[in-house]
Amino acid sequence: MDLSIIPHRIVFFLVPNFSMIAFASALEPLRLTNRTLGKTVYEWTVVSADGEPVKASNGLAVGVDLSLDQARHRLLDEIKPEMVLVCSGVKVENFRNAQFEGWLRSMHRRGIAVGGLCTGAWLLAQADLLEGKRCSIHWETLPAFAEKFPMAEVHADLCEIDDGIYTCAGGTAALDMMLHVIEEHFGQSVMTKVCEYCLIDRIRNQRDRQRLPLQARLGLHHAKLLLIIELMEANVSEPLSLAEISEYVGLSRRQVERLFRRHLGRSPARYYLEIRIDRARHLLLQSNMPIVDVAIACGFVSASHFSKCYREMYGRSPQMERAQAEAYL
Template identity: 30%
Template sequence: MLLDHFSMSSFSVALDTLITLNLVHSQPIYECKTYGLKDNKALSDISIELTTDGNIEDIETDKDSVLIICGGFRSALKPEPALNKKIAKAAQSSATIMGLWNGSFYIADSKIKIGESISIHQDNKAIMQERFPALHLSTSAFTEEGSLFTCSGPNTALDMMLHFIKGAYGADCSQAVAEVIGSDRIHKTDNKAANRFLRSDTHTPDCIKDAILLMESNIEDPLSIDELTKLVGISRRQIERLFKINVGVTPARYYMEYRLTRARQLIQQSNLSIFEVSVACGFVSAAHFSRTYHRFFGQPPTDTRRTFQEE
């Protein structure tokens, strides 16, 4: 279920994981279909409109279904009665239900039994606390409550999907999917960066998790490290030290790697020009973006697009 302004990166991770599961399993398990709220289309957070397989009225679920509600940074959080009914019906049929980014809002609004906690993006925590005061909200990693899975953004979507596969189909399947995605979708140069992005460490200090979420939410107009420190309430020296301990790199390096990895995804998965990608990922010029991208990935962005299109 793709909400308007849904996160393309979260959607891509979830879809890629299930398709890869079909490839590594002895036989295909899932048929993947997309749905829009009202029309047979949905607009992503990077202004790419996808034609869907149907609209919300076409959704049918049973005990073997996985219903994924995919939101995004600019998805309007308001009651959607038709969606609430579909979520409630899915819960009654014992289907697996997942919330990506702020898809969790609609799961909570459907009034189904949730359990102890639910994950939500940091930017939506305030409205969730006001709307659902009885819920325990988590903004880090993902949560599992029986057949309900929620995560707060694209960086934890893969963790959540691999965890689901491990529980449903075993550790071997989960590991096989992780290896295929790691070797097939991720360039050797950005493998370490991806491992950092996908880390789900309960021991990481909340201030570092909050800083990372702020970075994720400010790609087109990046925050300075001084602005980050003020927002999370610690000194620059502290954030530098804690990032090195918990993430392995400085916050500036992490931020740059994240923006470059997002740029790589846009180059591979969208029709945006290299200039448009550079703007979307917060670079001052296309030339600066191309030089930085080349140093990090070992090839210019034009070569990345050409190689991906030829595969």
């Protein structure tokens, strides 16, 4: 048999509320590679827990080929897959399935690559596959993930590959990750042709940032001010004092105060509070952490003080924020 014509087989496991853009961004490059080479070099199978269609976070339902039970029995031996990619999205922490987690561990033990798209790293960590491993997850979920799975080495990169485990931040980062895979399989020229079909001019580096740099996000160009904001964002659970910040950047407290008033229209303390409240909001929306734990993780000494600050900023309590998000979903 000519082994060169055996297609690479990839399994997509869909979790309710999965990210459609991440799923499509991972799947379409495979189809375009087949088109580029004029033959089937990639095959894919879509699986769900019960074999029923799965609704994405945008409300569209996607049909599947197999249930998890069928996949466990069929995707072995002669049709053994090369990679299993878990596609998830919002409220990923609500999905628990012991059979699914055991299946992922079994795939990994067999030498099959296992990956997560968007928030898929959460489910890989839940299956005990990410201890001591570098991984990537969507920036919105990253704070909750870091709190829940401290043994995983999570990074705010587009994608990570570590010991046969592939994770990416979702969105179009899934496209970048799969382009890396395609280049490994078929070389740069094929990958470049797929890029042309996708109307992109380059494949981004795996370690590129998910979010825009602070300078672009905030429209700031003052190096000292940017450094201070980076310090604040890196020290949320144990906030630094203004004296500590001033000493670190080599400015007086009065100079720091003036910088914030001139460029951001508020005091350093207020801006730091906004960073912590924003982090808390992501934890409320992207995790099931008790509100008191969210408060502690964001540097508040009590849940009552946290609730007061949160209400002042968003006009609703943390409890209302979480209830409203759950009702929307």
